[in-house]
Amino acid sequence: MSTELLNEISENLQRGKAKVVKELVQKAVDEGLDPDVILREGLLSGMDVIGEKFKANEVYVPEVLIAARAMNMGVGVLKPLLAEAGVKAAGKVCIGTVQGDLHDIGKNLVKLMLEGKGLEVVDLGTDVSPDTFVQTAIDQNCQIIACSALLTTTMGVMEEVVKKAEAAGIRDKVKIMVGGAPVDDAFCKKIGADAYTPDAASAADKAVEFCLELAGKSA
Amino acid sequence: MTNRERAMNLLHYKPVDRIPAVHFGYWGELLTEWADQGKIPRELAEGNWDGSEKDVALDKLIGWDFNWNHCSGSSNGLSPAFEWKELEVLPDGSRRILNGNGIIERHKPGITSIPSEDDYLLKDREAFETLFRPKMKFFPERVNVEYYKHFNETRSWDVPIGIHLGSVLGSIRDMTSVVGMSYLIYDEDEDLFADIVDTWADMQYECAKTILETGAKFDFAHYWEDICFKNGPLISPELFDELCGKHYKKRCDLCHEYGIDVISLDCDGVVGQLLPTWYENGVNTMFPIEVGVWGDQFEPARKKFGPGMLGVGAMDKTALRKDKAAVDKEIERMKRLVSLGGFIPCPDHRLMPGTKFELVQYYAEEIKKIRI
Known part of the structure; x- marks a missing residue:
C-alpha cells in the first residue's frame, strides 16, 4: 500500500499535479509513513525521473517547472515533520x-x-x-x-x-x-x-x- | 547590382557580382563604447535602430551594405500597451516596474542588460478576458495604410526590405515570462493557452494582410520568436507544432499569395528541434544561426531539409572582439557556407560590447571579396 501511494505521489509530481501531490503527501503522513521516506521515495524520485527526461529532451522547461511546483507543495507538508525528526539535507x-x-x-x-x-x-x-x-x-x-x-x-x-x-x-x-x-x-x-x-x-x-x-x- | 539584387539572388541560387556585407545591428552599449572611443559620432550612438537613418549612416562609416533586420510592419503589440508604472523601490535601489506587456520587471541601478521578471498579470482566464483579449484585437489603425500606399515610391530599392510578420509565441512569452507561460500551458483551464495563441495570431495575420493589400512590395517576410535556448526549445516541439504550426502556415500562405517566397525567422538559441514546424509551414530562412554563443549550425539544417532551407547569419560575432586571425578564420568558414548556395553571411547576433570597430570594418571589407 505504501509503495503504491509513493508511486502515486511520484507520478502525479511528474505530471505537475500540485494539488494532488499535496493531498497525497498529507495522506501518506496521515497513514504514518516516515516523512523522510515520503520525501525520497515519493517526491525526489519523481523529480529524478523528470531530471533524466529533461536531459534526454523528453520533457522541456514547462514540465520541469510544474513538476518542481508540485514538489514544493509536497515538501511544504513535510518540512515541519522533517525538521522535527532532525532529517538533514544531503548538502x-x-x-x-x-x-x-x-x-x-x-x-x-x-x-x-x-x-x-x-x-x-x-x-x-x-x-x-x-x-x-x-x-x-x-x-x-x-x-x-x-x-x-x-x-x-x-x-x-x-x-x-x-x-x-x-x-x-x-x-x-x-x-x-x-x-x-x-x-x-x-x-x-x-x-x-x-x-x-x-x-x-x-x-x-x-x-x-x-x-x-x-x-x-x-x- | 544593387544590394537587394545581391541578397535575393543569393537566396534564389542565382549569380551575384559579390557577397553583400550584412549585419544584425548592435547592443546599445557597444555604440556608446565606440562613441566614447571616438570611433563614431555620438549622435549615431543614440536612437539607432535597425534600418533607421542613423543605422544606414553607420553602415556607410563601417562598410556594411545593409541590416537584414530592416523590416517594416504594423502596431501589432498589445494596444493600448499597459502603462509603464513604478510599483516599488526596494532597499537596494532596485525598482519594480510594470511594463507595457503586463510583466513586473526588476531594474537594478547600473545594470543595463535585460531586466529580471518578478511577476506577470496574465495568470488566468479572467486576466486574459478582461485585461489582455481587448488589447489583442485587430483594428484598422494598427496599420498605417496611407504610409503603405506610398511605400513603393519611398522605400529604398537598393537594399532588401522585409514585411515584419510579428510572432506566434515569442510575444506571448514576453507577456507571461517563461515561468508564467509554463504554468498557463498546464493549469486547469486546458484551452486557455491555445486561446491566447489563437487570439494573438489572428491579429498578427490581419495586420500583415492589411499591409499587403495596400500593394506595398517587400523582398522577404520576417518573423521574430526567440523561443529557444542553449539546449533547444523552451517548450516541447510537439506542443509547439500543435499550437503554432497552423499560424505560421496561414501567414506564410498569405505571403506566397503576394509573391514573397523568402520567409525568415529570427530565433536565438539552438533551434534545430523546431525547424520541422517552421519549414513545413513555410518558414524557409534561418536567422541569425547563433554559432558563437550557443553552438548552433546551418549545415545540419541544410543537410536535413535540402536546398529549400536558406540561411542568413552563422558568422561567429565573438571573433570581432578578438583579432584579425579570428576574423579570417570566420571568413574562411563563411566561404564554405556561401559555396552551398542559398546563404548570406551575417554576424550571428547583435554586436556586443568589446567588439573592435576596426575588426568590424575589416570583416565588412573582406566578406565582400568572397566570390562564388
Missing part, C-alpha cells in the same frame, strides 16, 4: 547569477533540480558579487558555490569568484560550479572552477557527487 549549495547579470531562468531551473535531489539551496538571486558568493559559503557552511551567467560580458565574474574563494582559504572545502549560455567546459577549466554542466539536471547530479566526495573527505 548545501549557494547559487546565484553573477554580478552585472539579472537573468535568472537558468539559475532557477538549476535551483529546482538541486532541491529535487534533496540538497538545501541558498538562493542569492541575481547580480551577486564574488564576495557575497564566498562569504555566504563560509557563513552557511555550503559545500558548493554555483554561479550562473547568461551574458558573455558577465561570465568573467566567475573567475573572480574562484579567486576570492582561493583568497578566503576555502578552496579545499568548497566546489565551484559554473553554467549558463556562454559558459563551456573549456572556460570552466580556464578559470579554475570545478565543474561545468550543460543542463540543470546534470548540474544537480554533479552537485550530489561533489557533496558525497566532500562528505567522504571530512568523515
Whole structure:
C-alpha cells in the first residue's frame, strides 16, 4: 500500500499535479509513513525521473517547472515533520547569477533540480558579487558555490569568484560550479572552477557527487 | 547590382557580382563604447535602430551594405500597451516596474542588460478576458495604410526590405515570462493557452494582410520568436507544432499569395528541434544561426531539409572582439557556407560590447571579396 501511494505521489509530481501531490503527501503522513521516506521515495524520485527526461529532451522547461511546483507543495507538508525528526539535507549549495547579470531562468531551473535531489539551496538571486558568493559559503557552511551567467560580458565574474574563494582559504572545502549560455567546459577549466554542466539536471547530479566526495573527505 | 539584387539572388541560387556585407545591428552599449572611443559620432550612438537613418549612416562609416533586420510592419503589440508604472523601490535601489506587456520587471541601478521578471498579470482566464483579449484585437489603425500606399515610391530599392510578420509565441512569452507561460500551458483551464495563441495570431495575420493589400512590395517576410535556448526549445516541439504550426502556415500562405517566397525567422538559441514546424509551414530562412554563443549550425539544417532551407547569419560575432586571425578564420568558414548556395553571411547576433570597430570594418571589407 505504501509503495503504491509513493508511486502515486511520484507520478502525479511528474505530471505537475500540485494539488494532488499535496493531498497525497498529507495522506501518506496521515497513514504514518516516515516523512523522510515520503520525501525520497515519493517526491525526489519523481523529480529524478523528470531530471533524466529533461536531459534526454523528453520533457522541456514547462514540465520541469510544474513538476518542481508540485514538489514544493509536497515538501511544504513535510518540512515541519522533517525538521522535527532532525532529517538533514544531503548538502548545501549557494547559487546565484553573477554580478552585472539579472537573468535568472537558468539559475532557477538549476535551483529546482538541486532541491529535487534533496540538497538545501541558498538562493542569492541575481547580480551577486564574488564576495557575497564566498562569504555566504563560509557563513552557511555550503559545500558548493554555483554561479550562473547568461551574458558573455558577465561570465568573467566567475573567475573572480574562484579567486576570492582561493583568497578566503576555502578552496579545499568548497566546489565551484559554473553554467549558463556562454559558459563551456573549456572556460570552466580556464578559470579554475570545478565543474561545468550543460543542463540543470546534470548540474544537480554533479552537485550530489561533489557533496558525497566532500562528505567522504571530512568523515 | 544593387544590394537587394545581391541578397535575393543569393537566396534564389542565382549569380551575384559579390557577397553583400550584412549585419544584425548592435547592443546599445557597444555604440556608446565606440562613441566614447571616438570611433563614431555620438549622435549615431543614440536612437539607432535597425534600418533607421542613423543605422544606414553607420553602415556607410563601417562598410556594411545593409541590416537584414530592416523590416517594416504594423502596431501589432498589445494596444493600448499597459502603462509603464513604478510599483516599488526596494532597499537596494532596485525598482519594480510594470511594463507595457503586463510583466513586473526588476531594474537594478547600473545594470543595463535585460531586466529580471518578478511577476506577470496574465495568470488566468479572467486576466486574459478582461485585461489582455481587448488589447489583442485587430483594428484598422494598427496599420498605417496611407504610409503603405506610398511605400513603393519611398522605400529604398537598393537594399532588401522585409514585411515584419510579428510572432506566434515569442510575444506571448514576453507577456507571461517563461515561468508564467509554463504554468498557463498546464493549469486547469486546458484551452486557455491555445486561446491566447489563437487570439494573438489572428491579429498578427490581419495586420500583415492589411499591409499587403495596400500593394506595398517587400523582398522577404520576417518573423521574430526567440523561443529557444542553449539546449533547444523552451517548450516541447510537439506542443509547439500543435499550437503554432497552423499560424505560421496561414501567414506564410498569405505571403506566397503576394509573391514573397523568402520567409525568415529570427530565433536565438539552438533551434534545430523546431525547424520541422517552421519549414513545413513555410518558414524557409534561418536567422541569425547563433554559432558563437550557443553552438548552433546551418549545415545540419541544410543537410536535413535540402536546398529549400536558406540561411542568413552563422558568422561567429565573438571573433570581432578578438583579432584579425579570428576574423579570417570566420571568413574562411563563411566561404564554405556561401559555396552551398542559398546563404548570406551575417554576424550571428547583435554586436556586443568589446567588439573592435576596426575588426568590424575589416570583416565588412573582406566578406565582400568572397566570390562564388
